[in-house]
Amino acid sequence: MTGVIEARLKDLGVELPDAAAPAANYVPFHLSGNQLFVSGQLPLIAGGPDFKGKLGADIEIETAQQAARACAINILAQAKAALGDLDRITQILRLGAFVNSAPDFTDHPKVVNGASDFLVEVLGDKGRHTRFAVGVAALPLGVSVEIDALLAVE
């Protein structure tokens, strides 16, 4: 039996990947009280595009929106691994979004909307979050977006 949120993902045609294992001495999530901390997620999903590139230089906004969406999918994959059931999410409290940017790029919010819109599509009001969106000089592996998250859970 799957829960309401997983049924919604299925309706949207989204299959959660296996939660990515960290490549070093850190963990992908920590559950502390009713807060679930999720490590910065890259937009890499097995079998998917690699979403590398710098906004304002070598990747389009529309493609980077898909990258942000992939980060959000990986956040949900980590939440599933942490919680067992995504219905335990009561609120996405906060996203921290880092966009790989050329110095003159200014449309970071549009890029990050790829993650924000997806989370609201899946979780409804529980998916509405606070966030920051900034442009960084470089990201691991050269990906275009990295997003970490804090969730309230029950």
Add this chain to the structure above:
Amino acid sequence: MTGVIEARLKDLGVELPDAAAPAANYVPFHLSGNQLFVSGQLPLIAGGPDFKGKLGADIEIETAQQAARACAINILAQAKAALGDLDRITQILRLGAFVNSAPDFTDHPKVVNGASDFLVEVLGDKGRHTRFAVGVAALPLGVSVEIDALLAVE
């Protein structure tokens, strides 16, 4: 009737702007238990300067300090919208400060002091916060500073 903190703002000649509505599928704040999360605020206040530019290239530190102060004013405007009464703030726990920087700029703390000094001026010890201050490659709309916040409230 206004509270102690709003009277203090009035003494300082600061009028809180209307809390800016987010331009996308996210929210400007979340109240979770006794923690108030505030989305990254830009230094844009209706009728004010636009505070665009990159430190070390096309904006002076003194101007960017005013930009950081404007971010802090917008954080308080969001807190007012969330709490009704700013006297419910028990502590500014944390600021995350992103400064739009040329690669050789190194005076980020001075810039962010524009926000830190203002919050202590208004809130006293309750305004003293932890923070990070870093230099990013680019920011939304080309502004010079973006700051998010976490507040303890009652």
Add this chain to the structure above:
Amino acid sequence: MTGVIEARLKDLGVELPDAAAPAANYVPFHLSGNQLFVSGQLPLIAGGPDFKGKLGADIEIETAQQAARACAINILAQAKAALGDLDRITQILRLGAFVNSAPDFTDHPKVVNGASDFLVEVLGDKGRHTRFAVGVAALPLGVSVEIDALLAVE
């Protein structure tokens, strides 16, 4: 009498420096409920190297790993000042790691491992944390790494 964690530091030959005082109107830490927030720490320890430079341009990964380790040492120094006894740490919940990067640098996780490995070496499973690792355009004083932290404590 020193606790278990301080004995472990001694075994490793690590002496905690005096907790650095902030240079402005902010505080190095806040204890709120069972959460300890630690301000962004630079890799500066009195008598040590200055760890300045930009990855991909003028500092090697191995040196920057030592810088990340120095940030982690300073985080523990702040925790000691906040808690009195490092044995009160129940979990390092989260590190936010900013690496001073040339635009084409992509090995941020390797750099930040210098902090992650150290914290696990000292604290065992209590040292395993969530984290993000991103490449920023510039950092205060030109240092190569800045890391902030959130700890669960008792």
